[in-house]
Amino acid sequence: MWLLSAYRADSHAAWADWVVESRPDLKWTRRELPGRHFSWRIRGNPLSWLDALPEHTPDLILATSMVDLATLRGLHPRLAQVPAWYYFHENQFAYPVSPRQVRSVEPQMVQLYGALAAQRLLFNSAWNRDSFLQGVAALLRKMPDAVPAGVTERLSHACEILPVPVPPLAPEARDPRLILWNHRWEYDKQPELFTRAMLALARRGVDFRLALLGPRPEPVPRALATLRAALPGRIVADGRVDRAEYRRLLARAGVVVSTTRHEFQGVSMLEAVSAGACPLVPDALCYPEQYPAAFRYPVGDEDALVGRLAHWLTNGLPMAPDVSDWLAPALTSRWQALLTPPF
Structure with missing residues (x-):
């Protein structure tokens, strides 16, 4: 074969x-x-x-x-x-x-x-x-x-x-205020929208931390440079890490966010959700097949993205959805x- x-x-x-x-x-x-x-x-x-x-x-x-x-x-x-x-x-x-x-x-x-x-x-x-x-x-x-x-x-x-x-990840001691980005820092994933949302969340006085993973091109993308300059004290991980550390960070995350313009399956999201992270994704692409409406926001709507995150981080996270059919x-x-x- x-x-x-x-x-x-x-x-x-x-x-x-x-x-x-x-x-x-x-x-x-x-x-x-x-x-x-x-x-x-x-x-x-x-x-x-x-x-x-x-x-x-x-x-x-x-x-x-x-x-x-x-x-x-x-x-x-x-x-x-x-x-x-x-x-x-x-x-x-x-x-x-x-x-x-x-x-x-x-x-x-x-x-x-x-x-x-x-x-x-x-x-x-x-x-x-x-x-x-x-x-x-x-x-x-x-x-x-x-x-x-x-x-x-x-x-x-x-x-x-x-x-x-998708091989499932075992959950670890979770940090419910750890927001995970584990996508490429390129145009199709729209990291600029993610960065604007994180800055808006910080202006609201919400307590959160950031794990900024995923491949990044050279020179450093503007969205990533902006987060590093504006929120250095909130960043607990920044860069490509080995597989063991990557799995550990996914298993710790409270929320995993997508702002992408395209996604055909979203393996990196499914990995994090398999360990118990709450997904927050655009209401489009493959995501309606995977996640209930409570975990989706209108495409490109920065206010809705920030508002949902602020509510979760202030009032407590919902239970992560069941993605076992994708594992x-x-x-x-x-x-x-x-x-x-x-x-």
Whole structure:
């Protein structure tokens, strides 16, 4: 069995490692490319692997949606009849574009062709599936002619929801006033909104502490620099830490906050919530599938975000929601059944 991942970033890497470790009885062949140079990776992976694929023909190909599966099959005709399952960690139809980027149809077409070349399409959330199918339909409506009928219907019949299994964390002695940020400090996660909310919370005189985790680019993002300058006494952790310390901080946190513009599953949020942290998330994306309304605020509404945090920190936190359906104990059997021959 081949596992192909063209972008070994943090969450993709954790998924690939878990899948292989969950079925040690299978003979795996892995090909992965580093999680950098996105535009080259999503378009160039068949060329990168041109002479790097094994000579044997596998029984099954499990490929992420960063893999240009259609081109790969074309360059290696012996793979044309091999069953292929396409796993969507994300989809390029719903991924926000940076102000520094020019939107290109190329990544979308790679995923559309890849989906058409696969037998099963696996998504980590219903939001991921729905936004992909809606994006395909919207793209094809823009085309001038020669568009076949029923493309989205054909794809929808192959779709299944199968989240990335999140290993649960054991709770520790909780600090109910510890607010956790464990996301990338980049445009799509909107750290500026988080920073403004933390400054507003401090102006209200609310007692809280901050754990500022997650990858950060160089130079230091303005949102992070502002928090460091304005609230140095409240910051108890700042930076990427080793896995043991990361898990410890997640298990201690009282609240974990998201301000993101996109989220297809939200693994980092689920990790913290599995240990008992209260999530506060935008009322959009994958979050309505995961968290009751009491843990969601209107998208982009800074006042609502600050008001909910102030209420919780002043009057006591609610009980964290049950996310067991998204955790490894509930999902392991489904993944193992999926990966049981015959394919």
